[in-house]
Amino acid sequence: MKKIEILGMGCPKCNELESRAKEAVKGLGIEAEVVKVSDVKTISNYGVLVTPALVVDGVVKVAGKVPKVDEIQEWIK
């Protein structure tokens, strides 16, 4: 099962990314765990300077913007 982490402090952009990630998972019909990470230390351990960021199985796919659902699907399928 894929693990998708949404890195962010809980601002509207982070919430939007979480929502799109869940939509992407649902659209693909795959099993994936979507986890929101708001702890700054954990975020900085990924080397991320700007949020929101999307992490798929430990690899940061995007930081500082909210990608489209189909882009997210490319990363998680």
Add this chain to the structure above:
Amino acid sequence: MEEKCLCEPTEILIFPCSGGSNVGQIANQAGMTLTQEGFGNLFCLAGIGGHVSGMIESTKAGKIIGAIDGCPVACAKKTLEPAGFNIDEYVQVTDLGIEKNHDFNLNPSEVKKVTDPIASRIHRRKGVLSFKGKLYPSFSEGRI
């Protein structure tokens, strides 16, 4: 300390080579000083060289990339460009008349020689970016 949301764009990223010589460490100190003065954010060149995904993606989100190399070996340039990043502002410490050696007692006036041109170039970009930091900080001698 209050935690600041990280969704504010980091517009100017500064990558010093941070190499093992006086000029490498002057580059590093210059990066720190520029960050402290609000001209940008010091960022991790090793993370780019090490293919750390979070650092690479965060760098893509930056609008201006500044690189400070200590010497003509140009490690910062040679790390950033192959990773696909264009350097917008570049300074090489030895080009400023500072000789490379291994004396790590850094001279504040030499650090200032590096920070001043970068600061003024970033200042000139103020019309391009809606820069939220201090626009006219003054570098004081001996600050480091």
